[in-house]
Amino acid sequence: MKVRALLGRKIGMSQVFDAKGEVVPVSVVQAGPCVVLEKKSAKGKDGYSAVKIGFEKAREKSVNKPDGGFYKKLDIAPLKHVREIRVPEEQLAEFEVGAELNATLFEVGDVVNVVGNSRGRGFAGVIKRWGFAGKRMSHGTHQYTRHPGSVSAHSWPARIFKGKKMPGQFGNVRKTQESLTVIQVIPEKNLLLLKGPVPGGRNSVVLVKTSPKKWKRG
Amino acid sequence: MDVLKEVGMESRRQDLPEIRYGDTVRVFVKIVEEAISKKDKPRVRPQMFEGTVIRRKNAGAASTFTVRKVSYGVGVERVFPLFSPRIEKIEIVKHNKVRRARLYYLRTLRGKAARLREVRIDSEQAE
Known part of the structure; x- marks a missing residue:
């Protein structure tokens, strides 16, 4: 199974009608555009294979010196949110540093997991x-x-x-919502409509990832 | 938030008349009768539901309206999604004079007391 992942923002929830005319509750997630920042190989000094992706441009002054140097070397505008995704070694060739990933990575019918911080209730x-x-x-x-x-x-x-x-403390912890079906992809706005709720409030950052249990496409 | 408003709005129905609370309407719903044997195709037939609109919820793609009727002495209310593709057509029988947007008080009334007075809307008088 190929791993696909995107960082995005939860926009909120809405509803659409399916082919039968039934209402489907959907979470609207703006997934991407993300930039590939780094590839790690099991053969290299890292010792494991992964891809680092970033999302949303950061303001110049909010980037610290070491990070700034990292982006300067790549000649990429600094990004706000960066995550590392574990990817099998043989899939690394698909990614290219500096390449942009967007919502078209996913198709209607795909099953994904969504990781995010749940709403904090204190x-x-x-x-x-x-x-x-x-x-x-x-x-x-x-x-x-x-x-x-x-x-x-x-x-x-x-x-x-x-x-x-x-x-005790309720919420504001990392949660994974598993097995959400992609109902619709809107490439112009990088939107994914996922059936069911995703963790976090509006505008919270989420990671949309292929579901290892339910993924059907290659 | 603006992006959210647009989602699901492509399925919005432009062909249906504007429904107001208090209207007496006929809603024709597509009923799919499942095929009994494999040779048959599922049959789609319209079913009519006539009653008073006692509520309209404006919530973008999730908007609904509720129609109430009294059937064999039993009050029946049905909530329809405003943009549902299962609605074949809506006929507005008449507009009624109402003084509030939520006509829940009709639930406690029976027979003659539950009537509403008809009003003609200006644009229709001109016709």
């Missing part, structure tokens, strides 16, 4: 974070409506099990 309680039911609002309940209740028993096990669902 320090959330158990109702929001884990879907706990909470307590009743009346009949003697006093300031205990959103509490988690008991977290364990007393003399046995006399401890709290690891992984117990408790309040």
Whole structure:
């Protein structure tokens, strides 16, 4: 299977009709244009094969000296978002440093994974974070409506099990949404319409990647 | 955000009349009857749903409208996507005078009380 990947931005969600006339919920992702920045080969000093891609031009002043030098050597305008994609050694020849990748990398019917940071909800309680039911609002309940209740028993096990669902940071973690079907590709605007939701809020950066489990095309 | 507004709008239907809340409409929906044997082709036939538009949700490509009718004494409401390709045609029977955009109050009314008064829209009078 060939690996294909693009960095993009989540635009938001919308809906389209399929051939049967049924509504399909879609995430709109502006995928690319991305630039190939570096190829790493298992035979070279890196010891593994990968391709580095970048997305969106960065402002001159926000690029630090070492990075600036890297781009200067390539004679490419500095880019804001850079990711390394593991690519099999035999596929490396397909990529060329400086080449532009765009949404046409994917076709309708392809199955992809989308990686992004989920929306951060801050320090959330158990109702929001884990879907706990909470307590009743009346009949003697006093300031205990959103509490988690008991977290364990007393003399046995006399401890709290690891992984117990408790309040804490919710969201703003790297999430992978697997197996999303490409419903439509709009090359003029580099848009991909993917069936179903993708992690993150509007305008968040996401990585669209071939799904290793469900990919059908070569 | 502007890009998002355009997505799905290519399937927008220009051929359908403008629906307003309070209208009495006939919606002709394409019903696909699946083939019983493999030789048959699936048959497409129109089915009519006539009632009052009690709500119109304007949400770009996701816009819908809700039609309510009373069938054998039972209130039936159907939500149609505004741009659905399954809608064959829409006939507007009449425009009614309404004083709000969401006619949910019709749900609690029966018979004569649930009637709406017709209004003629200026452009139609000129015709």
